[in-house]
Amino acid sequence: MAKEVLAKENIKLNVSLKNQEEAIRYAGQILVNNGYVEPSYIDKMFEREELTSTFMGNFVAIPHGTEDAKSLVNESGLSVVTVPEGVEYGDGNTVKILIGIAGKGDEHLDILSNIAIVLSDEDNIQSILDAASEEEIIRIFEEVN
Template sequence: MTRDILGLGQVRIHAGSVSRIEAMKEAAEILEAAGAVTASYFDAMQQREATISTYMGNELAIPHGLNETKGTILDSALSFVRYDGGVDWDGNPVTFVVGIAGKGGEHIQLLSHIALLFSDEDDVEKLRAAQSPEELYELLLAMY
Protein backbone atom coordinates (compact mmCIF):
# COMPACT_ATOMS: atom_id res chain seq x y z
CA MET A 1 0.00 0.00 0.00
CA THR A 2 1.37 3.36 -0.88
CA ARG A 3 1.00 6.58 1.04
CA ASP A 4 -0.76 8.20 -1.92
CA ILE A 5 -3.63 5.70 -1.62
CA LEU A 6 -3.82 5.71 2.20
CA GLY A 7 -2.70 8.66 4.29
CA LEU A 8 -2.62 8.80 8.08
CA GLY A 9 -5.70 11.05 8.06
CA GLN A 10 -7.66 8.27 6.36
CA VAL A 11 -7.17 5.85 9.28
CA ARG A 12 -9.37 6.07 12.37
CA ILE A 13 -10.20 4.07 15.49
CA HIS A 14 -13.49 4.47 17.35
CA ALA A 15 -14.18 2.92 20.76
CA GLY A 16 -17.94 2.68 20.21
CA SER A 17 -20.25 1.32 17.57
CA VAL A 18 -22.27 2.91 14.78
CA SER A 19 -24.90 1.79 12.29
CA ARG A 20 -23.99 0.40 8.88
CA ILE A 21 -25.20 3.64 7.25
CA GLU A 22 -23.09 5.77 9.63
CA ALA A 23 -20.02 3.62 8.92
CA MET A 24 -20.55 3.92 5.16
CA LYS A 25 -21.05 7.69 5.50
CA GLU A 26 -17.76 8.04 7.40
CA ALA A 27 -15.93 5.94 4.80
CA ALA A 28 -17.30 8.15 2.00
CA GLU A 29 -16.49 11.37 3.89
CA ILE A 30 -12.88 10.27 4.45
CA LEU A 31 -12.50 9.46 0.75
CA GLU A 32 -14.07 12.80 -0.19
CA ALA A 33 -11.76 14.71 2.19
CA ALA A 34 -8.81 12.93 0.54
CA GLY A 35 -9.96 14.28 -2.82
CA ALA A 36 -10.67 10.81 -4.20
CA VAL A 37 -14.45 11.03 -4.67
CA THR A 38 -17.24 13.53 -5.15
CA ALA A 39 -19.92 14.22 -2.56
CA SER A 40 -22.27 11.78 -4.34
CA TYR A 41 -20.03 8.75 -3.67
CA PHE A 42 -21.98 7.93 -0.50
CA ASP A 43 -25.09 7.50 -2.69
CA ALA A 44 -23.06 5.19 -4.95
CA MET A 45 -22.06 3.13 -1.90
CA GLN A 46 -25.70 2.85 -0.83
CA GLN A 47 -26.71 1.71 -4.33
CA ARG A 48 -24.03 -1.03 -4.22
CA GLU A 49 -25.15 -2.13 -0.77
CA ALA A 50 -28.78 -2.34 -1.94
CA THR A 51 -27.65 -4.64 -4.77
CA ILE A 52 -25.21 -6.85 -2.88
CA SER A 53 -23.73 -6.64 0.62
CA THR A 54 -20.13 -5.50 0.89
CA TYR A 55 -19.68 -7.62 4.03
CA MET A 56 -16.66 -9.84 3.34
CA GLY A 57 -16.48 -12.01 6.47
CA ASN A 58 -13.79 -11.97 9.17
CA GLU A 59 -15.21 -8.75 10.68
CA LEU A 60 -14.62 -6.84 7.43
CA ALA A 61 -16.86 -4.74 5.20
CA ILE A 62 -15.58 -2.97 2.08
CA PRO A 63 -18.17 -0.40 0.99
CA HIS A 64 -17.66 0.95 -2.52
CA GLY A 65 -19.69 2.19 -5.47
CA LEU A 66 -21.11 0.51 -8.55
CA ASN A 67 -19.41 0.48 -11.96
CA GLU A 68 -22.24 2.69 -13.21
CA THR A 69 -21.25 5.36 -10.67
CA LYS A 70 -17.52 5.42 -11.45
CA GLY A 71 -17.87 9.07 -12.51
CA THR A 72 -18.00 9.92 -8.78
CA ILE A 73 -14.41 8.62 -8.40
CA LEU A 74 -11.66 11.19 -8.97
CA ASP A 75 -8.64 9.19 -7.77
CA SER A 76 -7.76 5.89 -6.09
CA ALA A 77 -7.80 5.90 -2.29
CA LEU A 78 -8.75 3.90 0.80
CA SER A 79 -10.31 4.78 4.12
CA PHE A 80 -9.73 2.43 7.05
CA VAL A 81 -11.86 2.65 10.19
CA ARG A 82 -11.84 0.26 13.14
CA TYR A 83 -14.97 0.27 15.30
CA ASP A 84 -14.10 -1.48 18.56
CA GLY A 85 -17.79 -1.55 19.54
CA GLY A 86 -18.62 -3.17 16.22
CA VAL A 87 -21.04 -2.46 13.42
CA ASP A 88 -24.12 -4.56 12.70
CA TRP A 89 -23.78 -5.10 8.94
CA ASP A 90 -27.17 -6.65 8.20
CA GLY A 91 -26.74 -9.15 11.01
CA ASN A 92 -23.02 -9.69 10.48
CA PRO A 93 -20.48 -8.41 13.04
CA VAL A 94 -18.02 -5.92 11.53
CA THR A 95 -15.04 -4.29 13.23
CA PHE A 96 -13.18 -3.01 10.16
CA VAL A 97 -14.76 -0.81 7.49
CA VAL A 98 -12.50 -0.18 4.50
CA GLY A 99 -13.86 2.30 1.98
CA ILE A 100 -12.47 1.87 -1.52
CA ALA A 101 -12.36 4.25 -4.45
CA GLY A 102 -10.52 2.81 -7.44
CA LYS A 103 -9.87 4.88 -10.55
CA GLY A 104 -10.08 2.83 -13.72
CA GLY A 105 -9.67 -0.89 -13.01
CA GLU A 106 -7.71 -0.29 -9.82
CA HIS A 107 -10.62 -1.13 -7.50
CA ILE A 108 -10.27 -4.86 -8.25
CA GLN A 109 -6.60 -4.77 -7.23
CA LEU A 110 -7.42 -2.80 -4.06
CA LEU A 111 -10.25 -5.20 -3.15
CA SER A 112 -8.04 -8.26 -3.63
CA HIS A 113 -5.21 -6.81 -1.52
CA ILE A 114 -7.58 -6.01 1.35
CA ALA A 115 -9.26 -9.44 1.13
CA LEU A 116 -5.85 -11.13 1.19
CA LEU A 117 -4.74 -9.10 4.21
CA PHE A 118 -7.89 -10.10 6.10
CA SER A 119 -7.49 -13.78 5.24
CA ASP A 120 -4.59 -13.97 7.74
CA GLU A 121 -5.91 -14.27 11.31
CA ASP A 122 -2.58 -13.15 12.80
CA ASP A 123 -2.61 -9.97 10.72
CA VAL A 124 -6.22 -9.23 11.70
CA GLU A 125 -5.31 -9.68 15.36
CA LYS A 126 -2.42 -7.21 14.97
CA LEU A 127 -4.77 -4.67 13.39
CA ARG A 128 -7.25 -5.22 16.24
CA ALA A 129 -4.51 -4.71 18.85
CA ALA A 130 -3.14 -1.40 17.46
CA GLN A 131 -3.41 1.28 20.14
CA SER A 132 -3.57 4.37 17.95
CA PRO A 133 -4.42 5.41 14.37
CA GLU A 134 -0.68 6.00 13.84
CA GLU A 135 0.18 2.45 14.91
CA LEU A 136 -2.65 1.05 12.79
CA TYR A 137 -1.46 3.07 9.79
CA GLU A 138 2.12 1.86 10.10
CA LEU A 139 0.92 -1.76 10.39
CA LEU A 140 -1.20 -1.37 7.26
CA LEU A 141 1.71 0.06 5.28
CA ALA A 142 3.97 -2.77 6.45
CA MET A 143 1.43 -5.56 5.77
CA TYR A 144 0.03 -4.40 2.45
Protein backbone atom coordinates in the same frame (compact mmCIF):
# COMPACT_ATOMS: atom_id res chain seq x y z
CA MET B 1 1.56 14.13 -7.57
CA ALA B 2 -0.98 11.39 -6.90
CA LYS B 3 -2.32 10.99 -3.41
CA GLU B 4 -1.34 8.04 -1.26
CA VAL B 5 -3.98 5.33 -1.48
CA LEU B 6 -3.90 4.91 2.30
CA ALA B 7 -2.82 8.12 4.02
CA LYS B 8 -2.76 8.71 7.77
CA GLU B 9 -5.75 11.06 7.56
CA ASN B 10 -7.82 8.25 5.96
CA ILE B 11 -7.63 6.14 9.13
CA LYS B 12 -9.91 6.55 12.14
CA LEU B 13 -9.34 4.39 15.21
CA ASN B 14 -11.77 3.34 17.94
CA VAL B 15 -14.87 4.88 16.42
CA SER B 16 -18.35 4.21 17.80
CA LEU B 17 -21.08 3.84 15.16
CA LYS B 18 -24.81 3.22 15.67
CA ASN B 19 -25.72 1.22 12.56
CA GLN B 20 -24.79 0.12 9.06
CA GLU B 21 -25.98 3.33 7.42
CA GLU B 22 -23.85 5.46 9.71
CA ALA B 23 -20.89 3.11 9.13
CA ILE B 24 -21.05 3.36 5.33
CA ARG B 25 -21.55 7.12 5.47
CA TYR B 26 -18.59 7.52 7.85
CA ALA B 27 -16.21 5.44 5.70
CA GLY B 28 -17.35 7.30 2.58
CA GLN B 29 -17.14 10.75 4.14
CA ILE B 30 -13.44 10.23 4.90
CA LEU B 31 -12.87 9.69 1.15
CA VAL B 32 -14.94 12.79 0.35
CA ASN B 33 -13.20 14.97 2.95
CA ASN B 34 -9.75 14.04 1.67
CA GLY B 35 -10.60 14.65 -2.00
CA TYR B 36 -10.64 11.06 -3.27
CA VAL B 37 -14.29 11.11 -4.37
CA GLU B 38 -17.17 13.45 -5.06
CA PRO B 39 -19.88 13.62 -2.34
CA SER B 40 -22.39 11.68 -4.48
CA TYR B 41 -20.04 8.65 -4.36
CA ILE B 42 -21.53 7.88 -0.93
CA ASP B 43 -24.95 7.40 -2.59
CA LYS B 44 -23.30 4.86 -4.91
CA MET B 45 -21.92 3.05 -1.85
CA PHE B 46 -25.49 2.61 -0.62
CA GLU B 47 -26.59 1.44 -4.09
CA ARG B 48 -23.81 -1.19 -4.02
CA GLU B 49 -25.05 -2.38 -0.64
CA GLU B 50 -28.55 -2.88 -2.07
CA LEU B 51 -27.12 -5.06 -4.87
CA THR B 52 -24.99 -7.20 -2.59
CA SER B 53 -23.69 -6.85 0.94
CA THR B 54 -20.12 -5.66 1.33
CA PHE B 55 -19.79 -7.67 4.55
CA MET B 56 -16.83 -10.00 4.01
CA GLY B 57 -16.85 -12.07 7.19
CA ASN B 58 -14.29 -11.96 10.01
CA PHE B 59 -15.83 -8.69 11.28
CA VAL B 60 -14.87 -6.86 8.05
CA ALA B 61 -16.94 -4.83 5.57
CA ILE B 62 -15.60 -3.16 2.44
CA PRO B 63 -18.15 -0.55 1.35
CA HIS B 64 -17.53 0.83 -2.13
CA GLY B 65 -19.43 2.36 -5.01
CA THR B 66 -21.11 0.71 -7.98
CA GLU B 67 -19.44 0.28 -11.39
CA ASP B 68 -21.10 3.44 -12.67
CA ALA B 69 -19.59 5.46 -9.79
CA LYS B 70 -16.14 5.56 -11.43
CA SER B 71 -16.71 9.07 -12.80
CA LEU B 72 -17.10 10.26 -9.19
CA VAL B 73 -13.62 9.00 -8.20
CA ASN B 74 -10.87 11.65 -8.33
CA GLU B 75 -8.06 9.45 -6.97
CA SER B 76 -7.81 5.86 -5.79
CA GLY B 77 -8.04 5.72 -2.03
CA LEU B 78 -8.94 3.72 1.06
CA SER B 79 -10.48 4.67 4.35
CA VAL B 80 -9.94 2.39 7.34
CA VAL B 81 -12.20 2.67 10.38
CA THR B 82 -11.91 0.48 13.46
CA VAL B 83 -15.05 -0.07 15.55
CA PRO B 84 -13.84 -2.21 18.49
CA GLU B 85 -17.29 -2.71 20.03
CA GLY B 86 -18.69 -3.53 16.60
CA VAL B 87 -21.62 -2.25 14.58
CA GLU B 88 -24.50 -4.34 13.24
CA TYR B 89 -24.13 -4.65 9.49
CA GLY B 90 -26.92 -6.21 7.50
CA ASP B 91 -28.45 -9.50 8.56
CA GLY B 92 -27.12 -9.78 12.08
CA ASN B 93 -23.47 -9.48 11.07
CA THR B 94 -21.08 -7.52 13.26
CA VAL B 95 -18.40 -5.33 11.71
CA LYS B 96 -15.35 -4.08 13.58
CA ILE B 97 -13.26 -2.99 10.57
CA LEU B 98 -14.62 -0.87 7.73
CA ILE B 99 -12.52 -0.34 4.64
CA GLY B 100 -13.99 2.18 2.23
CA ILE B 101 -12.65 1.86 -1.31
CA ALA B 102 -12.56 4.23 -4.25
CA GLY B 103 -10.67 2.96 -7.29
CA LYS B 104 -9.80 5.01 -10.35
CA GLY B 105 -10.15 2.96 -13.54
CA ASP B 106 -9.34 -0.67 -12.82
CA GLU B 107 -7.13 0.10 -9.82
CA HIS B 108 -9.89 -1.07 -7.46
CA LEU B 109 -9.12 -4.67 -8.47
CA ASP B 110 -5.49 -4.39 -7.32
CA ILE B 111 -6.61 -2.60 -4.15
CA LEU B 112 -9.19 -5.31 -3.39
CA SER B 113 -6.59 -8.01 -4.03
CA ASN B 114 -4.17 -6.42 -1.54
CA ILE B 115 -6.93 -6.02 1.05
CA ALA B 116 -7.95 -9.66 0.58
CA ILE B 117 -4.36 -10.78 1.19
CA VAL B 118 -4.10 -8.70 4.37
CA LEU B 119 -7.48 -9.81 5.71
CA SER B 120 -7.07 -13.48 4.87
CA ASP B 121 -4.77 -13.66 7.90
CA GLU B 122 -6.90 -13.45 11.04
CA ASP B 123 -3.86 -12.24 13.00
CA ASN B 124 -3.83 -9.15 10.78
CA ILE B 125 -7.49 -8.46 11.62
CA GLN B 126 -6.65 -8.55 15.32
CA SER B 127 -3.56 -6.38 14.72
CA ILE B 128 -5.69 -3.79 12.94
CA LEU B 129 -8.18 -3.76 15.83
CA ASP B 130 -5.35 -3.51 18.38
CA ALA B 131 -3.48 -0.77 16.49
CA ALA B 132 -2.69 2.23 18.65
CA SER B 133 -1.74 4.49 15.73
CA GLU B 134 -2.52 5.14 12.09
CA GLU B 135 1.10 4.27 11.25
CA GLU B 136 0.58 0.72 12.57
CA ILE B 137 -2.36 0.25 10.20
CA ILE B 138 -0.37 1.58 7.23
CA ARG B 139 2.47 -0.80 8.12
CA ILE B 140 0.12 -3.83 8.15
CA PHE B 141 -1.15 -2.99 4.66
CA GLU B 142 2.32 -2.18 3.29
CA GLU B 143 3.70 -5.56 4.37
CA VAL B 144 1.74 -7.35 1.63
CA ASN B 145 3.35 -5.34 -1.18
